[in-house]
Amino acid sequence: MKAFYGDLRLGILGGGQLGRMLIQQAINYNVNIKVLDPDREAPCRKLCDEFTVGSLGDYETVYNFGKKVDLLTIEIEKVNVDALEQLEKEGVVVYPQPRIIRLIQDKGLQKQFFKENNIPTAPFMVITSQEQLKDNPFGYPYIQKLRKDGYDGKGVYKVNNEASLDNAFSEPSIIEELIDFEKEIAVIVARNERGDVSTFPVVEMEFNPQANLVEFLISPSTLSAQIQQEAELIARNIAESLKIVGLLAVEMFLTKDGKILVNEVAPRPHNSGHQSIEGNVVSQFEQHLRAIFNQPMGDTACINNAIMINLLGEQGYEGPAIYKGMEEVLKCSGVYVHLYGKALTKPFRKMGHVTIVDADREKAIEKAKFVQEILKVIA
Incomplete structure (x- = not known):
């Protein structure tokens, strides 16, 4: 491969905030x-x-774009995998590998992979019709997830009782046992x-x-060393089983009886x-680039x-974004604001994020709550 710091042409499928932050790091190289x-x-x-403006799902668009680069990566999984597989055959390096993207595009295949590789996950069943929802083995309530195209909390439905079946998805799905968890945790592995x-x-x-999006994240965890080691080992095992090249975000549940169950994985930088x-x-x-x-x-x-x-768009506002409270927030030490360059806001749209760092954990949390209260994205 050409030297990454000079003549290598890197293509990114997806131009959202993850791609933006990836570019900000890549500029250094x-x-x-x-x-x-x-x-x-x-x-x-x-x-x-x-x-280039074009559809990520269109074969010809993705193929023609890929022919102009030496190495192709993604910032979103919803891309045309057939085109990626053809590019790979013709010598374009594609990371993460197309077979992994295909697997992760389908939550049914993803769950089956967990089962076959002894990765702990919630009990599940793959279904093809709404009729099968009535015969679920889990009892109410349980979770239904679309096999494809679910993203940022969309494509997930809680089936509370028989009456709620009317609003359930009719497309191919998985249903899984509702986990009564203590905490949601994540490990990123490369x-x-x-x-x-x-x-x-x-x-x-x-x-x-309401939005089913990560709103508040704390690092590092204060969970026991044993639980943290187990979570990191699970993430490592998934990466090695997939033989992925690149980054993999592994979202997990910590149950109330101390077990770790993998919820979902994403083969890219992650929230x-x-x-x-x-x-x-x-x-x-930087780790993904490395x-x-x-x-x-x-x-x-x-x-x-x-x-x-x-930073999510406030409910009731839609239009050109205004960041109310920015000056007050920037007066605080250890507060880093990242705006994503999106001109228009709408309810729950990801408009940016803020990281608060402090040697004192409680002070960091206190500042974070202040930022949450003061900084609002309105129109």
Whole structure:
């Protein structure tokens, strides 16, 4: 492969905030970057060397874009895998590998992979029709997830009782037992082509119940060393079983009886790793680049307590974004604001994130709550 720091052409499928932050890191290595995204106003448009407007799901568009680069990566899984497989056959390096993207695009295949590789996960059943919802083996309530196209909390439905079946998904789905968990945690793991594997320390997550998005993240975790080691080992085992090249975010439940169950995985930089930009020696974005360029893995150690808050568009507002409370927030030490370059806001849209770092964990949490209260995205 060409030298990553000079003449290598890196293509990114998807021009959203994950691609934007990946480019911000790649600039330090002098990487030539091309981006494909359907939105001509995508967050990446002004940062990359070449921006192409086009569908990520269209075979010809993805294939023609891929022929212009040496190495292709993703910031979203919803891409045309047939085109990626053909590009791979023709010598374009695609990381993560197309077979992994295909697997993770389908939650049914993903769950089956967990089962076949002894990865602990909630009991589940693959269904093809609404009729099968009545014969579920779990009892009410339980969870239904679309096999494909679910994203950022969409495509997930809680079936509370027989009456709620009328609003359930009719498309192919999985149903799974509702887990009464103590905490949601995540581990980001990276693997390069040589097979070197490195995990980031466990983080703890709190979700916005209305949007079903990560709203509040704490790093490092204060869970027992045993639980943290087990979570990191599970993430490592998944990465090695897949033989993935790149980054893999592993979201898990910690049950009330101390068991860890894998919920879902994502083969790319992830919302649960944003705090690593200021909170760890190496960020998830640099680690992804190191992995796909087959370079040594970076040091993932935490250098401070870090709390990450998602900036979501406020309910009741839609239009040109206004960041109310920005001046008050920027007066606080250890507060780092990341805006994603999205001109228009709407309810629950991810508009940015804020990371708060402090040597005192409680002070970091206190500042984070202040930021949550003061900084609002309105129109």
